[in-house]
Amino acid sequence: MLAAVPSNLRRLPLHELHTRHGAKFMPFAHYEMPVNYRAGVLKEHLHTRAAASLFDVSHMGQILIRSRGHSTMHDVALALESIMPIDVISLKDGRQRYGFLTTMTGGIRDDLMVVNLGRQFLLIVNASCKAEDEAYLSERLSKYGQVQPLADRVLLALQGPRAAEVLAELTADIARLRFMDATEFALQGVACWVTRSGYTGEDGFEISVPTKAAMSLAERLLTSPHVRLAGLGARDSLRLEAGLCLYGADIDLDTTPVQAALEWAIPAARRTGGARAGGFPGAGIILTQLEQGAPDRRVGLSSDQRPVRASTPLFLDEASDMPCGRVTSGGFGPSLHSPVAMGYVPSTQAKPGTRLWAQVRGQRFAVTVARLPFIAHRYQR
Amino acid sequence: MTIHYTADHEWIAVDGDVATVGITDHAQSALGDLVFVQLPAVGRELEKGTEAAVVESVKAASEVLAPLSGTILEVNVGLSADPALVNSDPMGAGWLFKLLISEPVEITTLLSKDTYEAGLR
Numbered sequence: 001m002l003a004a005v006p007s008n009l010r011r012l013p014l015h016e017l018h019t020r021h022g023a024k025f026m027p028f029a030h031y032e033m034p035v036n037y038r039a040g041v042l043k044e045h046l047h048t049r050a051a052a053s054l055f056d057v058s059h060m061g062q063i064l065i066r067s068r069g070h071s072t073m074h075d076v077a078l079a080l081e082s083i084m085p086i087d088v089i090s091l092k093d094g095r096q097r098y099g100f101l102t103t104m105t106g107g108i109r110d111d112l113m114v115v116n117l118g119r120q121f122l123l124i125v126n127a128s129c130k131a132e133d134e135a136y137l138s139e140r141l142s143k144y145g146q147v148q149p150l151a152d153r154v155l156l157a158l159q160g161p162r163a164a165e166v167l168a169e170l171t172a173d174i175a176r177l178r179f180m181d182a183t184e185f186a187l188q189g190v191a192c193w194v195t196r197s198g199y200t201g202e203d204g205f206e207i208s209v210p211t212k213a214a215m216s217l218a219e220r221l222l223t224s225p226h227v228r229l230a231g232l233g234a235r236d237s238l239r240l241e242a243g244l245c246l247y248g249a250d251i252d253l254d255t256t257p258v259q260a261a262l263e264w265a266i267p268a269a270r271r272t273g274g275a276r277a278g279g280f281p282g283a284g285i286i287l288t289q290l291e292q293g294a295p296d297r298r299v300g301l302s303s304d305q306r307p308v309r310a311s312t313p314l315f316l317d318e319a320s321d322m323p324c325g326r327v328t329s330g331g332f333g334p335s336l337h338s339p340v341a342m343g344y345v346p347s348t349q350a351k352p353g354t355r356l357w358a359q360v361r362g363q364r365f366a367v368t369v370a371r372l373p374f375i376a377h378r379y380q381r
Numbered sequence: 382m383t384i385h386y387t388a389d390h391e392w393i394a395v396d397g398d399v400a401t402v403g404i405t406d407h408a409q410s411a412l413g414d415l416v417f418v419q420l421p422a423v424g425r426e427l428e429k430g431t432e433a434a435v436v437e438s439v440k441a442a443s444e445v446l447a448p449l450s451g452t453i454l455e456v457n458v459g460l461s462a463d464p465a466l467v468n469s470d471p472m473g474a475g476w477l478f479k480l481l482i483s484e485p486v487e488i489t490t491l492l493s494k495d496t497y498e499a500g501l502r
Contacts, residue, residue, distance in 0.1 A: 041439040042414035332416040
């Protein structure tokens with residue numbers, strides 16, 4: 001029932017803060033991560049949607065990419081487009097965009113955020129992929145870009161409807177950031193990179209702060225009566241309700257962006273007939289699937305009472321032997337007060353309202369394909 | 382009535398040949414807020430060590446094994462509407478099921494309160 005935390009894990013720079021606030025830890029991507037604090041996952045989740053929560057997501061990789069020699073930011077943007085099917089060329093100074101690194105077979109090597117900081121790009125990548133990403137980026141960008149993993153920065157996420165007013169106490173200028181804007185701000189006299197974005201479906205900010213200034217910033221934010229700490233458990237249920245993918249669960253090397261229902265991130269310029277069509281790994285299969293569809297598709301799944309967890313098989317009817325799909329993440333959605341899940345089903349069965357069957361511990365019960373997100377995003381655009 | 386424990390964090394209140402089973406305060410605290418409890422059918426015969434119930438928290442699903450062999454007499458139907466009773470009162474209103482003990486000798490394999498609590502340290 002209970003597992004001990006293995007000892008060969010890395011600790012977050014703010015580990016002591018988490019311990020002081022009663023964190024329970026669990027191993028995640030080689031880190032000892034706070035899964036919840038005294039309040040528990042349910043309350044932390046609900047507090048995030050009602051007020052604001054502070055998450056320490058320093059396990060994620062922060063990678064700077066600067067132009068090298070005579071190359072320009074434009075050259076680096078083109079080089080990034082050679083490994084991602086997104087539009088980096090039109091990404092303006094002070095803006096961030098969601099993207100993913102693709103494989104030769106059209107799979108997803110990692111999903112990430114690309115931030116244009118003016119004279120450099122900042123990539124925020126998944127903890128479980130960061131070592132491989134660093135090596136891959138160094139290899140693929142070496143001609144134009146200098147790839148610098150940042151080891152001495154903490155990443156804090158302040159998420160929820162009151163996040164903006166809390167952060168405005170430190171710098172009133174924060175109000176001019178819109179969703180997916182990114183700017184350098186002085187917070188408590190220290191230069192930080194702040195983006196208006198997150199992984200909860202709520203308005204909020206991600207703050208990259210030098211480690212030496214991080215404890216003081218986190219404690220300052222926690223002095224607000226609106227802010228409480230929230231852990232990885234709430235982060236997972238929040239992103240699931242928001243219909244956002246978890247790398248390694250909902251997307252991986254074997255899922256294409258089209259199967260994963262992430263076509264929205266691939267703009268016309270990179271599609272067949274576009275100004276910079278193709279030219280990324282797996283372009284053949286991804287461009288074909290964009291026009292013809294994929295055999296299966298990521299969908300939302302809802303069920304009446306019991307949660308369906310990752311790797312639960314899905315069936316077309318109550319008696320069929322062969323699974324037609326599988327759940328990739330699932331659990332209980334505290335804001336909906338009902339189970340929520342995502343999974344892959346045949347594209348012919350992907351329409352919201354379609355009934356399928358899940359099998360849990362030998363029992364079959366009905367699940368319904370649901371529209372994503374389960375909870376409307378509340379981004380400040 | 383004597384309360385026994387298992388290393389799997391269950392408590393068993395034995396009253397004559399009837400055992401009432403639940404999970405300990407330590408277990409509910411470790412699991413976190415429960416959102417779903419699956420209980421066995423009344424009349425089902427269970428062998429000691431086989432899956433009897435499933436408790437699911439926001440975080441994960443965990444099996445509750447039958448701590449003794451026997452036949453299910455009654456289940457706590459209140460938990461389907463309010464699984465959080467297990468969190469708020471694990472040793473009382475949050476009980477899971479009652480079984481008619483078929484192998485009384487198995488009671489000797491259960492742990493005392495002191496032995497169970499020593500194992501938590």
